[in-house]
Amino acid sequence: MRRSMLFLPGNNPNMLINGNCLGSDAVIFDLEDAVSPAEKDAARILVRNTMRYMDFGGCEIIVRINSIDTPYWKQDIDAILPEKPALILLPKTGSAQDALEADAYITQVEEKLGFARNTVGLMPLIETAMGVENAYAIASSTKRVQALFLGAEDLTADLQCKRTKEGKEIEYARTRLVVAARAAGVDVYDTPFTDVNDDEGIVKDAEYAKALGFTGKSSISPRHVEVINAVFSPTQKDVDYAYEVMEAIALAKQQGKGAIALHGKMIDAPIVTRAQRTIDMAEALGMRRGN
Amino acid sequence: MQIVKNAAAGTMESSDAYVEIEPAQELTVQLESVVKVQFGDAILSVVQDVLKENGVEKANVRVVDRGALECVIRARVETAINRGKGDA
Structure with a gap:
């Protein structure tokens, strides 16, 4: 980082x-x-x-x-x-x-x-x-x-x-x-x-x-x-959203769906990539998921 | 290694050391330091180490220490040697 x-x-x-x-x-x-x-x-x-x-x-x-x-x-x-x-x-x-x-x-x-x-x-x-x-x-x-x-x-x-x-x-x-x-x-x-x-x-x-x-x-x-x-650090809001994205995508996979929406917005591959990057950075910074 | 000319390295600024070297018939090291009482022997030992590592057996060396760490003293002595042997 x-x-x-x-x-x-x-x-x-x-x-x-x-x-x-x-x-x-x-x-x-x-x-x-x-x-x-x-x-x-x-x-x-x-x-x-x-x-x-x-x-x-x-x-x-x-x-x-x-x-x-x-x-x-x-x-x-x-x-x-x-x-x-x-x-x-x-x-x-x-x-x-x-x-x-x-x-x-x-x-x-x-x-x-x-x-x-x-x-x-x-x-x-x-x-x-x-x-x-x-x-x-x-x-x-x-x-x-x-x-x-x-x-x-x-x-x-x-x-x-x-x-x-x-x-x-x-x-x-x-x-x-x-x-x-x-x-x-x-x-x-x-x-x-x-x-x-x-x-x-x-x-x-x-x-x-x-x-x-x-x-x-x-x-x-x-x-x-x-x-x-x-x-250049993610905000707590960014981190929480990133975890939500990863949960949503895991759920979609479990349900055999190709795509899923979160808060009315389609989650696609670039959003997942960005979410994973945010989580990686948050972990490196010792940030945890909020409520 | 032979010291063939007068040379100096470093500065008088805080955390630095100023080192002068000149050709001589024997090896002498003179130290000025505000922490000479407590660390004088350790500093002289570091200076002698660097002179030995570089094969300097004859030279007059003067070190003015301004609270430099060992790695800084080593660097300044090595630079003075390199300059005094005519490579720099």
């Missing part, structure tokens, strides 16, 4: 070591934008050691490496892969070829380490116009790809438009990414909301992302984590 993902700068020990106390389902140790070129070597070793020596419990670890057009990305993978991050976040993925190039090198390192293939997943960061246009090809390029991730700051720079709180300028990219990811059968994560002091703005932005079909949302501030978790 990844509702929230919190970016943490890769060369800041104070933030890295506290990463598992900030409430997010996943943390993203950042070796890219948050680290100056002169400190790439230091951050790589610090992130590796943090992963090696610290227990993050149920908080998943993702590492944003440097993009494949830099001299750093292979060294990042060499250092990080032995610690088995859940996902590698690959910045500036513009084409299926970019994802395949990263996949090929990760496969090589996995083999060297004796890991099964695809032990470490890949999450292409889509933050260029080319990446948006190639989103489905990227999402379906290799089985290693587990999700797409939208990066709106770099994308709007590439689109030559202003990044706004309302986000009209990224509307197309958001919907395009959701459709591409779902068509490829992978998850999709929304860009951070960058105004850390706008408490209402983050609620609206997260609710909108959820409404579009995003699996979860990233954040650059611990302040946003609680809101994102709440928005």
